[in-house]
Amino acid sequence: MIISHLRAFIKFKGDSFLLPLQNPLSSSRFSPHATLLASLLHSNSFSNNGDPPLSRYQKLTNLDHAFNLFDEIIQRKPLPSVIKFNQLLNAVAKMNHFSSSLHLFKQMCVVGVPVDAYSMNIAIKCCCQMSRTNDGFALLGCCFRRALVPNVFTFSTLLDGLIREDRIIETERLFKKLIKHKLCEPNVVMYSTMIKGLCKVGNNDIAIGLLRLMDERGCKPNTVVYNTIIDSLCKDKLIDDAFNLFKEMVFHKGIPPNVITYNSLIHGLCNLCRWEEVAKMLKEMEDLSISPSLRTFNILVDAFCKEGKVNEAEAVIDIMVERRVVPDIVTYNSLVDGYCLRGEMTKAMTLFDSLTSKGLVPNVVTYNSLLNGYCKSLKVEEAMHMFHDITRKGLKPDIVTYNTMIQGLFRVGCCGDARKLFDEMRAQGLIPDECTYRIILDGLCNNRQVEEALSLFHLVGDSKLNSNIVVYTILIEGASKCGKFDIASALFHDLTVKGLQPDVRTYAVMISGLCREGLLKEAKHLFCKMDESGCPPNSVTYNVFLQGYLKHQNCDDVEMLLQEMDRRSYSLDASTLSLLIHQIAAGSLDRSMLKLIGTLVPKN
DNA sequence: TTAGGGTTAG
Numbered sequence: 001m002i003i004s005h006l007r008a009f010i011k012f013k014g015d016s017f018l019l020p021l022q023n024p025l026s027s028s029r030f031s032p033h034a035t036l037l038a039s040l041l042h043s044n045s046f047s048n049n050g051d052p053p054l055s056r057y058q059k060l061t062n063l064d065h066a067f068n069l070f071d072e073i074i075q076r077k078p079l080p081s082v083i084k085f086n087q088l089l090n091a092v093a094k095m096n097h098f099s100s101s102l103h104l105f106k107q108m109c110v111v112g113v114p115v116d117a118y119s120m121n122i123a124i125k126c127c128c129q130m131s132r133t134n135d136g137f138a139l140l141g142c143c144f145r146r147a148l149v150p151n152v153f154t155f156s157t158l159l160d161g162l163i164r165e166d167r168i169i170e171t172e173r174l175f176k177k178l179i180k181h182k183l184c185e186p187n188v189v190m191y192s193t194m195i196k197g198l199c200k201v202g203n204n205d206i207a208i209g210l211l212r213l214m215d216e217r218g219c220k221p222n223t224v225v226y227n228t229i230i231d232s233l234c235k236d237k238l239i240d241d242a243f244n245l246f247k248e249m250v251f252h253k254g255i256p257p258n259v260i261t262y263n264s265l266i267h268g269l270c271n272l273c274r275w276e277e278v279a280k281m282l283k284e285m286e287d288l289s290i291s292p293s294l295r296t297f298n299i300l301v302d303a304f305c306k307e308g309k310v311n312e313a314e315a316v317i318d319i320m321v322e323r324r325v326v327p328d329i330v331t332y333n334s335l336v337d338g339y340c341l342r343g344e345m346t347k348a349m350t351l352f353d354s355l356t357s358k359g360l361v362p363n364v365v366t367y368n369s370l371l372n373g374y375c376k377s378l379k380v381e382e383a384m385h386m387f388h389d390i391t392r393k394g395l396k397p398d399i400v401t402y403n404t405m406i407q408g409l410f411r412v413g414c415c416g417d418a419r420k421l422f423d424e425m426r427a428q429g430l431i432p433d434e435c436t437y438r439i440i441l442d443g444l445c446n447n448r449q450v451e452e453a454l455s456l457f458h459l460v461g462d463s464k465l466n467s468n469i470v471v472y473t474i475l476i477e478g479a480s481k482c483g484k485f486d487i488a489s490a491l492f493h494d495l496t497v498k499g500l501q502p503d504v505r506t507y508a509v510m511i512s513g514l515c516r517e518g519l520l521k522e523a524k525h526l527f528c529k530m531d532e533s534g535c536p537p538n539s540v541t542y543n544v545f546l547q548g549y550l551k552h553q554n555c556d557d558v559e560m561l562l563q564e565m566d567r568r569s570y571s572l573d574a575s576t577l578s579l580l581i582h583q584i585a586a587g588s589l590d591r592s593m594l595k596l597i598g599t600l601v602p603k604n
Numbered sequence: 605t606t607a608g609g610g611t612t613a614g
Contacts, residue, residue: 057605058605085605090605090606116605117606118605122605153607157606157607191608196609224608234610261609266610298611333613334611337613363612365612367613371614399614407614
C-alpha cells in the first residue's frame with residue numbers, strides 16, 4: 001500500500017518542487033517511511049558551491065601529469081619558487097597518493113629546492129595519513145635542524161596522526177606540552193582534533209569539557225567542533241544528548257548547522273528506528289536550504305536496507321536519480337546487502353552484474369555482502385566460488401570476508417574447511433578479531449564440539465575476548481544444549497564474578513536450559529528476576545518460557561503469560577503456537593484461550 | 605601553498 005502511494009508520487013517527475021507544501025504523503029495516515037521519502041522529494045535541489053579558479057598546479061587530478069610537471073619544473077633554470085612545488089606536493093596528496101607526494105618532497109630535498117615550513121607540513125601530513133606518524137616526528141626533527149619553525153598546522157597534523165594510530169596518551173601528552181611550553185597557541189582546528197581523539201576513545205564527557213575550556217580560553221567553537229561531538233554522541237546512541245548539544249549550538253551560540261550535522265543526527269535516529277524524527281530533520285534541512293548530500297541519501301538507503309525495507313531503499317535511489325545525485329558504490333553496496341539479508345540472491349546478483357555498466361567497480365564490501373547472502377542461504381559452494389573471485393578481480397579478502405566464510409562453513413558442518421580457512425587467513429597476515437573468536441566458538445558449539453569450544457575459551461583465559469557477554473551466551477547455550485547444564489550454570493554464575501551483565505539473550509538461553517532440565521521453578525525465578533535486573537523479557541523470552549512450560553505439560557501460568565504478552569504487544573512464534581494448539585487439542589488447556597492466542601499471532 | 609567533522613561489511 002505504502003509502496004503504491006510512493007510509486008504514484010515519484011511519477012511526478014520534475015514537478016515535485018511545484019507541489020503544494022503540505023503534500024498528501026506527509027499526512028499522518030501514512031507510515032513514517034512514506035513521510036520520510038516525501039520530505040526527501042520536497043527538499044531543495046543541489047547547488048554548486050562556487051569554488052575560485054585554481055592554478056595549473058592545484059587543479060592536477062592525474063598522478064602522471066603531476067610527475068611530468070614535476071620533472072619539467074625541476075629542470076628549469078632558475079628553479080620556480082618553492083610555492084609552485086608545494087602546490088604540486090599538495091595536489092598529489094589531495095589525490096591520496098601520499099607516498100608519491102612524499103617521494104616528490106624527497107626529490108626536492110635532493111636537488112636542493114629550499115623547502116619551507118609549508119613543504120614540511122605537507123610531507124608530515126603524508127606520513128601521518130599513511131599511519132607513519134613516527135616518520136612525521138622525524139620530519140619535525142628536520143624542521144628544527146633546518147631552522148624551520150613548526151606551527152599550529154604542523155602540530156595539529158601530528159596530533160591527528162597520533163589519534164589515527166590510537167595513541168591517545170601520547171596525543172594528550174603532546175597537547176599539554178604545546179600549551180605548557182607555549183610552543184604554539186591552539187586554535188579551533190587543534191581543539192577540534194583533540195576533541196575528535198577524545199570522542200574516538202569514548203570520552204564524550206571529556207570532549208565536552210574541552211569544548212567548554214576552549215570557549216573559556218577565548219577560542220570560539222565552530223560547526224566542525226560541534227559536529228565532531230554530536231556525531232560521537234549519535235554513534236553511542238546518546239541521541240538526546242546529541243540533540244541538547246545541537247540546540248545549544250544553534251540557539252545559544254548561533255553556530256549554523258550544515259549537512260554534516262544533519263547527516264550525523266539522521267544517522268543516529270535511523271539507528272534507533274526513529275523514522276518520524278528522521279522525516280522531521282529532512283524537513284528542517286529543507287527549511288534551512290541545506291541540500292541533502294550523497295551521504296544523506298546513502299544513510300537512508302542503508303537504514304532502509306538494514307530494516308529489510310528494500311522497496312523504500314529503491315525508492316530513495318529513484319529520488320536520487322531524479323535529483324541528479326549519482327548513486328555510488330556505497331549506495332549500491334547497501335542495496336546488495338539489503339537483498340542478501342532477505343535471501344534474495346537473484347536480485348542481489350542481477351544488481352551486482354549491473355554495477356559495471358553503471359561505471360562502478362565492486363569492492364570487497366560488495367563481495368562480503370554477497371558471501372554473507374550465500375552463506376545465510378546455505379549455498380556455501382556458491383559463496384566459495386565468489387570468494388575465489390575476489391582475488392581473481394585483484395581485490396584482497398579482508399577480515400570480514402574470512403569471518404563470513406568461516407561462519408558459512410561451520411553452518412553447513414564443514415568444520416575442517418573452516419579450520420583451513422582460519423589458518424589461511426592468518427597466513428595472509430590478517431589478525432583474527434573478536435568476531436572471528438565468537439564465530440569459531442559458536443561454530444564449534446553448533447557442531448557439537450563443545451569441549452573444543454570450552455578448551456579454546458579456557459586457553460584464551462581472562463582477556464578482553466572473554467569479557468564479553470556474547471561469548472558467554474554462546475558457551476552457555478552450547479553447553480546446555482549438549483546436556484552439560486552444570487557447566488552452563490557455572491558459566492552463568494561466573495558472570496557476576498566478572499561483573500558482566502546478562503543480556504536478554506543470555507536470560508533466554510538460561511531459561512530454556514533450566515526448562516530443558518525440568519527446573520521450571522528456577523526458570524520462573526529467573527524470568528521474574530529479569531524486570532528487576534533492568535533487562536525486561538522480550539517476545540523471545542516469553543516464547544522460550546512458554547515452550548518450557550508446555551513441553552512439561554505445566555499449564556498453570558500459561559494464560560497469565562499470554563495476557564502479559566498481549567499487554568506488551570508481543571507475538572507467538574510458530575513452535576509455541578503449535579505447542580499451545582496441541583495442548584488445547586489434548587484438553588490440557590481451555591478452548592476459551594483460543595481467542596487470546598488468535599490476537600497473539602502475527603498478521604502475516 | 606599547509607591542519608579538523610559525516611556514509612557501506614560479519
